[in-house]
Amino acid sequence: MTAVHTYASDVAFSPAVKAIQARKGSREAYARSEQRGWRTEIDDNLAAFLADANSFYFATASADGQPYIQHRGGPKGFLKVLDKQTLAFADYSGNQQFITQGNLSENPKAYIFVMDYAHRRRVKIWGEARVVEDDEALTTSLMPKGYRARPEQVILFKIAAWDTNCPQHIPQKFDAPDVAAALAARDARIAELEAEVAALRGEKATTEVTT
Numbered sequence: 001m002t003a004v005h006t007y008a009s010d011v012a013f014s015p016a017v018k019a020i021q022a023r024k025g026s027r028e029a030y031a032r033s034e035q036r037g038w039r040t041e042i043d044d045n046l047a048a049f050l051a052d053a054n055s056f057y058f059a060t061a062s063a064d065g066q067p068y069i070q071h072r073g074g075p076k077g078f079l080k081v082l083d084k085q086t087l088a089f090a091d092y093s094g095n096q097q098f099i100t101q102g103n104l105s106e107n108p109k110a111y112i113f114v115m116d117y118a119h120r121r122r123v124k125i126w127g128e129a130r131v132v133e134d135d136e137a138l139t140t141s142l143m144p145k146g147y148r149a150r151p152e153q154v155i156l157f158k159i160a161a162w163d164t165n166c167p168q169h170i171p172q173k174f175d176a177p178d179v180a181a182a183l184a185a186r187d188a189r190i191a192e193l194e195a196e197v198a199a200l201r202g203e204k205a206t207t208e209v210t211t
Helices: 015-024 027-036 044-051 099-106 136-142 176-210
Strands: 055-061 067-073 080-083 086-092 109-116 121-132 151-164
Touching: 015 027, 044 080, 044 109, 044 121, 055 099, 067 099, 086 136, 099 121, 099 151, 136 151
Parallel strands: none
Antiparallel strands: 055 067, 055 109, 080 086, 086 151, 109 121, 121 151
């Protein structure tokens, strides 16, 4: 049964969490942030962030609370926005363990964690998820065009709250294709400059011979 929360951040700040915040001195600051409120709907900034994401981590837990986290990846934008509170993605065939699906069958609570290492940004999204099987039209609409993977089902994620983190301690990393493109552009520019230098040297040599 879904708990009733006074504030959107209560999805993460349980009474136990708030008690520790009080003991360690951060409760007053977080109490003020509760008044401003965590976001519960997808805004333009979050939609743009997700449209550029090619990877995220998806967490679930069994009925007795055993946690599980799994990586999901695909082309940029494969995690799609269906409406202001709903995300969805085609779930590709994998190792056939079905831990995520098993957990969701008995505990719908789920969590999405999206990292952008290049820009040192991260987004945390709490909510509930469910698996949709045998809906060919929905699966087809969520499948990235031209992506070589076999979609097995769809996972729909209803957002309860989301928040961002500061960039502290996030290592800066870049995707290999982005690095390759940057190196190719650099090499092309070097080749262009070397050709210009060679041409100038040739002109200089010709001038010296004729004078």
